[in-house]
Amino acid sequence: xxxxxxxxxxFSVLAVFLALGLNLHPSEIPSPLIGKPAPAFSAPKLQAxxxxxxxxxxxxxxxxxxxxKLSTADLKGKVWLFNVWASWCASCRSEHPILNQLARQxxxxxxxxxxxxxxxxxLGWLAQLGNxxxxxxxxxxxxxxxxxxxxxxxxxxxxxxxxxxxxxHTGPVTPDDVQQVFxxxxxxxxxxx
Amino acid sequence: xxxxxxxxxxxxxxxAYAAGVSPQFANPEQQEAYETLTSELRCLVCQNxxxxxxxxxxxxxxxxxxxxxxxxxxxxxxxxxxxxxxxxDFVLYNPPFKLKTGVLWLGPVAxxxxxxVVVFLxxxxxxxxxxxxxxxxxxxxxxEKLAKIRSLLEKGDPS
Numbered sequence: 001x002x003x004x005x006x007x008x009x010x011f012s013v014l015a016v017f018l019a020l021g022l023n024l025h026p027s028e029i030p031s032p033l034i035g036k037p038a039p040a041f042s043a044p045k046l047q048a049x050x051x052x053x054x055x056x057x058x059x060x061x062x063x064x065x066x067x068x069k070l071s072t073a074d075l076k077g078k079v080w081l082f083n084v085w086a087s088w089c090a091s092c093r094s095e096h097p098i099l100n101q102l103a104r105q106x107x108x109x110x111x112x113x114x115x116x117x118x119x120x121x122x123l124g125w126l127a128q129l130g131n132x133x134x135x136x137x138x139x140x141x142x143x144x145x146x147x148x149x150x151x152x153x154x155x156x157x158x159x160x161x162x163x164x165x166x167x168x169h170t171g172p173v174t175p176d177d178v179q180q181v182f183x184x185x186x187x188x189x190x191x192x193x
Numbered sequence: 194x195x196x197x198x199x200x201x202x203x204x205x206x207x208x209a210y211a212a213g214v215s216p217q218f219a220n221p222e223q224q225e226a227y228e229t230l231t232s233e234l235r236c237l238v239c240q241n242x243x244x245x246x247x248x249x250x251x252x253x254x255x256x257x258x259x260x261x262x263x264x265x266x267x268x269x270x271x272x273x274x275x276x277x278x279x280x281x282d283f284v285l286y287n288p289p290f291k292l293k294t295g296v297l298w299l300g301p302v303a304x305x306x307x308x309x310v311v312v313f314l315x316x317x318x319x320x321x322x323x324x325x326x327x328x329x330x331x332x333x334x335x336x337e338k339l340a341k342i343r344s345l346l347e348k349g350d351p352s
Contacts, residue, residue, distance in 0.1 A: 029237060029283045030281060032279070039279075116250065142254045146254060146255070146258055147279065148279070149279035149280045151237035151251055151280065152237075152238060
């Protein structure tokens, strides 16, 4: 009897393991940052500045005035989304309309990290597709990215009022993610002190 | 044609060399630390390559990070810690032994033990079967011989 049942049992065990394996996402690496203070940055904003002669320039150099910079300290006491994006990133394009829609709901501040991008291309991208970001900062050499453990674009973090990272999403955000995870979490975090 | 092929080979050699270029260090210890670290850190974009092997941009950035930290006099442990703080244990090709990675480390041993037990049981059963078989065969043979002897004794040798 065992002779007939054993292969069936082995097959079932194998089938269960394979089925679980199919639903794994090995490219999604759990972030060790969850529950830890958000890595500090102080970075130039992605923006075009008007020059005295009337032309428009994009600053690449370390910013001269504090208004041209954004740092994590500026965001204390606020719930914010930190979205890593780039104009060269194809899946950012697919999540962009969803971010635009989320921005219209004004649930939380959306900060963009323009990762390893050309500022001209990035600004052109925002002009063409709409700008969901309250502010974007530039990370041309990818150092802020390393501090945040960024390994694929797009990535989205949610940070609470205390400046603690509470959630990380890897890959493009879908409407389901927004409805089922982002908005409920943001509501909870907004209610915290 | 000859020149073309030389140019072609030169172009190829350039790309093959790109990931392997190692920057200059003041002392051989740092050089060695750099080479060990970059071959023990995983490139997270291309997951099955180390950052020393990979041509991905992130791998180049992480190599630069390792280089700069070594120049600042950071130890190997400091740099490995820096990386795991940001990317988790997954960034290490040689993950530390702890509760979460226990299955990873003990899994192969467990499977080996299961295999050995199965082989042991299988061999023992086979052995028991074959000796029983042998006994049974011998028994039959003996019985036949005995019967023959008996009949010979009773009837006497016909020859």
